[in-house]
Amino acid sequence: MPPAALAIHLSIGQAYAWSVFKTPLEKALGISGTASALPFQLGILVLGLSAAFGGTLVERKGPRWAMFVSLVTFSSGFLVAALGVATRQYWLAVVGYGLIGGIGLGIGYIAPVSTLMKWFPDRPGMASGIAIMGFGGGALIASPWSSQMLTAFGSTTNGIATAFVIHGVVYAVFMSLGVLLVRVPPPGWRPAGWTPSRAAVRKLVTIADVSAGNAVKTPQFWLLWVVLCMNVTAGIGILEKASPMIQDFFRGTPTPVTATAAAGFVALLSLANMSGRFVWSSVSDLAGRKNVYRFYLGFGAILYAAILLAGNSSTALFVVAAMLILSFYGGGFATLPAYLKDLFGTFQVGAIHGRLLTAWSVAGVLGPAIVDAIADAQKRAGHAGPSLYSLSFYIMISLLVVGFVANELIRPVHPRFHEPTAAADSAGGAGAAEPKDPSAEVPIESAVN
Structure with a gap:
């Protein structure tokens, strides 16, 4: 797989x-x-x-x-x-x-x-x-x-x-x-020695199931929507304008950034984006989804503040902070499906995930619009260097704080939203709710191999 x-x-x-x-x-x-x-x-x-x-x-x-x-x-x-x-x-x-x-x-x-x-x-x-x-x-x-x-x-x-x-x-x-x-996976599939009842030891982890139709009626869904939108907006604002941004920041300083170096910076951000998706989502299995999002949003805001305070005094600080922010951007995407599984179960987690990705659509427009519009306005006003991006960075910090608060408000889903047969489906294994598919018609040993 x-x-x-x-x-x-x-x-x-x-x-x-x-x-x-x-x-x-x-x-x-x-x-x-x-x-x-x-x-x-x-x-x-x-x-x-x-x-x-x-x-x-x-x-x-x-x-x-x-x-x-x-x-x-x-x-x-x-x-x-x-x-x-x-x-x-x-x-x-x-x-x-x-x-x-x-x-x-x-x-x-x-x-x-x-x-x-x-x-x-x-x-x-x-x-x-x-x-x-x-x-x-x-x-x-x-x-x-x-x-x-x-x-x-x-x-x-x-x-x-x-x-x-x-x-x-x-x-x-x-x-x-x-x-x-x-x-x-065939019906009843589960790793050797693992049972759903023993796995649900954290407060936000459920072994019940919630349908996609019911999920959108819960406050948890919309709080997670806000969390994703804020985290993505903060990350994509840097990603979309990375090359000109780092050149603008250090233009006219003793350590200007060339176009070639800026291209290398973009590659580093892509690497951070990719690695963050695997590393931070894996960490969430140990630390818990809510704690990891606290890290993404809270530490992300601190990193933006560090860039603002340092200005164009340190290229290394700018690069490292931007890479960490982009790793949180990627990690936020990768941790989200597991967060949804914890809250809503496996029954229709793909459908719920799809609905929540509308937050990405909004953020994909919002983040670049904030950074580009403010930078263009500052240039017309005669500003240069870090001042082109100061206001947009303050906005990103505010958005991350909003996301942090939304994450703190997430609680377990009320049982009235659970599917009546959720317990039986969960007892049957993770694949119990999966539709019949020809690719599942294989012995379990063959599927694993």
Whole structure:
């Protein structure tokens, strides 16, 4: 299952490398920077919406169906985008990559997560970290690969279109591995020596189940929505503008940051984003989900304050603080499914996860809008250096505090929201609520091997 999940997430994680195509598209088609960002922004928006509306369908039809839908839509999105660039119809590129490809992002993002947690019910944080780690690491593969293709084929419309076609075909082949490998655990599956009743020793961990329809009626769902939105907004604000931000911060100082060094900084942030997804979500299995989010939000606010206080006096402090913030950004995504499992059980955790990802859609627009708008306004006012970002950083600190408070307010879900048969389903094992799927029709030994 881990290779199956990574085959999907390493592919759709290409979205974080969209910036490689921004400048070439602007020059080749004569469009603005705002226009060149549209495919990415629409893709993230549709990711959250498709995950929300498709989550229940994913639970009903199973992970293999969902991964196949993700393969078809994500890959065909590249092909439609290639046609749009080749014919200089940029709206086709936006529709292809942003709308069609965005559906592949959303369905593919949630497809392996709940299934992987059912294979590892004793370590759900580690399981979701394995799955979602690939999304953060996809850019480490896609960014240099895309750059090499643009160098080989040229940054013309034909060169960009050719690169898009190759992306679509190669990702289709790679994602098919996930479709072929994925397995649903047989009914009654559980790790040797592990029982759900013994696992539920923390206050927020339940062995009951809550349906997706009931979950959205609980305060816990909306408090977690706020937590995710605040954490993502604070992280994506740096991620989206990382290269110009570090150059602006240290321009005119004895230690200016070159464009090459800024590109290295972006790579470090991608690495922190990826590693944080596995490390912090695994830590949550030991420390508890609520405690780990306290760390993300509370220490994240302190790191933003440290950057503000230090200003442009220390490049090392800026880099280390930004990497930690991005590790919390990634960790927040990876820990979320396990937090949902703790609160709502495994019954429809994929569908609940999909609905909660609408917070990502909002944050994907909110974070860049705050940082870009304030920086542009400060430049027009004649400011430079750290002052371009001071106000936006104060806003990020405030948002993290709001998220911290929301996390503190989370309590166990009231029993009136539990499914009547939840106890029986849980006693039957993590896979009891999984729909019948042909991929599950294998002996347990074969499934594990």
